[in-house]
Each structure stands twice: as structure tokens, then as C-alpha cells.
Amino acid sequence: MSGWPEADRELRESLLVLCEHSVGLDDAASWPSASLGSLGESGVLGWTIPREYGGGGVEESRLIAGYLQMSRACLPTSFILTQRNAACQRFAVSENESLKANLLPRLVDAERFATVGISHLTTSRQHLDQPAVRVVLDGNHVRLDGMVPWVTGAGQADWVLTGGSCEDGTQVLVALPMDVSGITVLPAPNLLALDSSQTASIRLDQVVLDSSMLVAGPTPSIMQGGSGGGTGSLGTSALALGAASASLDRLSVEASNRPDLGEVLEPLMAERDNVLSDLLTAAGECVTSDAVELTTESIRQRSNSLVLRSAAAYLGASKGAGFTASHPASRAVRESMFFLVWSCPQAVLAANLREFAVGGERLGC
Numbered sequence: 001m002s003g004w005p006e007a008d009r010e011l012r013e014s015l016l017v018l019c020e021h022s023v024g025l026d027d028a029a030s031w032p033s034a035s036l037g038s039l040g041e042s043g044v045l046g047w048t049i050p051r052e053y054g055g056g057g058v059e060e061s062r063l064i065a066g067y068l069q070m071s072r073a074c075l076p077t078s079f080i081l082t083q084r085n086a087a088c089q090r091f092a093v094s095e096n097e098s099l100k101a102n103l104l105p106r107l108v109d110a111e112r113f114a115t116v117g118i119s120h121l122t123t124s125r126q127h128l129d130q131p132a133v134r135v136v137l138d139g140n141h142v143r144l145d146g147m148v149p150w151v152t153g154a155g156q157a158d159w160v161l162t163g164g165s166c167e168d169g170t171q172v173l174v175a176l177p178m179d180v181s182g183i184t185v186l187p188a189p190n191l192l193a194l195d196s197s198q199t200a201s202i203r204l205d206q207v208v209l210d211s212s213m214l215v216a217g218p219t220p221s222i223m224q225g226g227s228g229g230g231t232g233s234l235g236t237s238a239l240a241l242g243a244a245s246a247s248l249d250r251l252s253v254e255a256s257n258r259p260d261l262g263e264v265l266e267p268l269m270a271e272r273d274n275v276l277s278d279l280l281t282a283a284g285e286c287v288t289s290d291a292v293e294l295t296t297e298s299i300r301q302r303s304n305s306l307v308l309r310s311a312a313a314y315l316g317a318s319k320g321a322g323f324t325a326s327h328p329a330s331r332a333v334r335e336s337m338f339f340l341v342w343s344c345p346q347a348v349l350a351a352n353l354r355e356f357a358v359g360g361e362r363l364g365c
Contacts, residue, residue: 003276004245005065010042015073022074026331028188028195031156033110035077040110048085050092053104064238064283068276071242072249075335076196078239079342080115083152085235087114087161090173094215099175103159114175117148117162117202121171121223122343133164133204135172137218142174142209148202154185155198161215162202163222172217174209182207193334233343234283234296240303240339241279244272247310247332254317264313268306275302301351304339308352311336 007015017038024030039045047063049055071078091103091114106112120132133146148162163173176183188200216222248268255261282294311332315322322329340352
């Protein structure tokens with residue numbers, strides 16, 4: 001595969017585990033314990049944790065390369081990992097030194113799990129008159145009330161990075177311990193795909209935390225500071241590109257017995273390599289001589305487009321067999337749709353929808 005990054009030595013064995021267990025990760029009863037355990041044993045779970053807390057502290061380019069490899073092997077596990085890593089990254093940039101010393105060393109392996117519940121602060125429920133989560137700061141305590149939507153692995157988590165809004169409009173982020181009173185994890189809804197992520201909402205009824213669990217704030221628009229991915233981030237694009245490559249791998253197997261599929265496979269592969277090169281350039285993995293401005297939104301839009309079309313091409317090549325629910329092509333199509341709704345900036349979604357609208361015109365239909 002032209003330009004595809006080589007897997008780290010410590011990651012190679014874990015990729016085999018991810019591939020082996022991916023088949024069983026298409027229902028809500030499953031949770032990738034074995035896959036996450038393997039990533040912990042290989043040190044991958046420590047990549048986003050600074051070295052002073054026992055982690056690897058890897059640079060973004062290595063993290064992006066890892067996401068490409070892992071999502072090509074197993075999208076559900078990779079998605080869950082991004083949510084865990086987003087929490088760890090926010091903890092790592094916190095000014096609360098005691099919180100970092102308490103949590104980060106315990107998140108280096110798979111014994112403890114952290115995740116994020118921050119969509120209500122970024123893309124979800126922004127149209128509501130009242131904040132989804134209301135916060136009251138009272139001396140050394142933080143009280144939270146409301147609903148946290150779309151929390152991946154909510155029932156598996158030891159801590160959830162979440163937050164809410166104070167009466168004056170400022171916001172805070174907290175490390176929510178899931179064993180405190182007032183927390184209810186609601187039943188996970190049935191999703192089009194990735195049910196094994198066990199993504200659910202969390203209800204907070206007068207949850208009181210010690211201020212030592214404050215990660216950041218109070219400050220206006222708290223998600224605009226710090227780090228940890230965000231809507232349209234390169235990590236999200238890497239997962240889309242890895243999932244697209246998994247579909248193209250399977251389409252390539254079909255094409256080996258049907259030469260007519262070459263005219264579909266070859267341009268998709270060439271496009272994948274172009275987007276891959278730009279993604280790695282933007283992540284600092286490589287430098288090109290072309291003076292092309294690369295933005296996270298443009299890379300996300302192209303990655304979205306590619307994963308949708310690659311999955312559809314694989315389904316079409318699989319014919320009727322691919323339309324059965326248990327076939328990998330069916331699952332690939334369902335999982336590709338995830339990128340239209342997961343942390344997708346409005347500009348990216350609008351560009352993808354425009355492509356749907358003008359596709360027939362471009363083909364001369």
C-alpha cells in the first residue's frame with residue numbers, strides 16, 4: 001500500500017488481536033475487553049499519557065499512524081480508544097496537578113477506563129435554551145444536574161470527562177467518578193452500527209464533587225482551549241481513512257477474481273493514497289514540496305467521502321450476499337455512515353451532502 005505507515009513493533013501483535021475479535025463486535029452485548037487488554041499490554045494505551053506519569057507521551061504523527069492501522073483492523077475498538085484518549089489528553093493538559101498525579105498513572109493500562117461526555121459542549125444540543133448540564137460552584141464543591149448525551153462506554157467507565165455551564169455562562173470540565181451518588185447510566189439506544197461501543201446517556205441528579213475533580217474552568221467556551229481532538233480532528237479523519245482502507249482491502253479480494261472491478265478499485269486506491277499523504281503531512285509525518293494549505297475540515301470531508309464510497313463499492317461488488325446483515329460489506333456500509341454524525345463539523349457535513357446532490361451531474365446523468 002503506497003505511503004501507508006508501518007505499524008510499530010509493539011502494535012503489530014495487537015493488530016492481530018483486533019482483527020480476530022472485530023467480527024464479534026457488532027452488537028450491544030459485546031465490549032472489546034480482549035482488544036483493549038492487548039493494547040494495554042503493548043503500551044498503546046499509554047501513548048497519550050505524558051512520560052512523567054508512566055505513559056509514552058508520543059507525538060501526534062505516531063498517534064495518527066496508529067489510528068490508521070487500528071481502524072483498518074477494527075473500527076469499534078479504535079473509536080472507543082479515541083474517546084478514552086480524548087479524556088486522557090484533557091487530563092494531561094489540566095492545571096490541576098493533583099488530579100493528574102491521581103488519574104493518569106492509573107490509565108496507562110486497561111485496568112481502568114476513562115471516556116468523554118462532551119458533545120453537549122461542542123456539537124450536540126446547542127440549540128436548547130437551557131444548558132444540558134447545569135453547574136453550581138459552591139466553595140470546595142461542584143454540583144452538576146442534567147443530562148450528558150452520547151457517552152461511549154458509559155457503563156464501563158471509571159471516570160467520564162464531562163462538564164456544564166454555570167449561571168453566568170462560564171463552563172467547567174470535571175473528571176466525573178462514576179461511583180458517586182446521583183449518577184444514572186441510561187440504557188444504550190440501538191445504533192445503526194458500533195453498538196459494541198455501548199454509547200449511552202448519563203443522568204446527573206444533584207451530583208456533588210470535590211473541587212479537586214475540576215479539570216478546567218470556569219471559563220467561557222471551555223472546549224476551545226486545551227487539546228484532545230475535537231470536532232473534525234485529524235484523529236477522526238484517520239479512523240475514516242482506516243475504515244475506507246478495510247473496505248478497499250476486501251474489494252481488492254473481489255477484484256482478484258473479477259478483473260472488471262479494477263476500473264472501480266484503482267481510482268479509489270489512488271484517491272486513498274492522496275488523502276493519506278495529506279493527512280500525514282498535516283500530522284507532521286511527512287513534508288511535501290507542494291504549497292497546498294491543508295485544513296482539518298478539508299481532510300475530514302475527503303475522508304468521509306472516501307469511506308462512504310469505498311463501502312458502497314464493496315457492497316455492490318459483493319452482490320446479494322453483501323446485503324445480508326452478517327456480511328462484512330453490510331457492516332462496512334453501516335459503519336461508514338457513522339462518520340456523517342460523529343463529531344462532524346457543519347461545514348464538512350454540508351460538503352458531503354452537496355456531493356450527494358451533484359454526484360449524478362458529475363457523472364453526466
